[in-house]
Amino acid sequence: DQQVKQNSPSLSVQEGRISILNCDYTNSMFDYFLWYKKYPAEGPTFLISISSIKDKNEDGRFTVFLNKSAKHLSLHIVPSQPGDSAVYFCAASNNAGNMLTFGGGTRLMVKP
């Protein structure tokens, strides 16, 4: 039972263009969503988060959008840089907040 899904296993984007990573969830109890970035041989690193009371959160080149009715969130990176090449995981938690449920990850490749 995949409660958090990232349907695109990989994405390739040209440097300077926008990267859009998508995530869908099924559990309506989720109310807080996070994006993590993971390089090979390293642990996930927190990138940006959004609460369900918002529909957008921005931090520099990174913006997360949340569409609660569609149970969908997306991460926009603009402009994309080669150093952004990594695996991106979306994660969700419910009001209890104790546990993160991760999606399967999307590998982003930004070509120079």
Added chain:
Amino acid sequence: EPEVTQTPSHQVTQMGQEVILRCVPISNHLYFYWYRQILGQKVEFLVSFYNNEISEKSEIFDDQFSVERPDGSNFTLKIRSTKLEDSAMYFCASRRTGGSLRNTEAFFGQGTRLTVV
């Protein structure tokens, strides 16, 4: 910058043997977690730990698994009798505050790659 450290980085063990994976969370953090990622698959929650007891665990975390915070700084994951399917990358994470994760994100260690042969 404070970080979560995990040792060893790679552990090879024979099936049926016990392994202990070690983690040193960030010093002022109160909540501790173990996650694992089987090669090519998603990151999966195993267990969370607060105030010296398990606060939540997944179906994966069966009787073969246990966690301990033996000395106030280390946080360990023990697998009593390893199986081939336990081969995975195991990540420890810690978080400062309680309640909802909206207060603060979890910081992850670099992971321990466990290979069961």
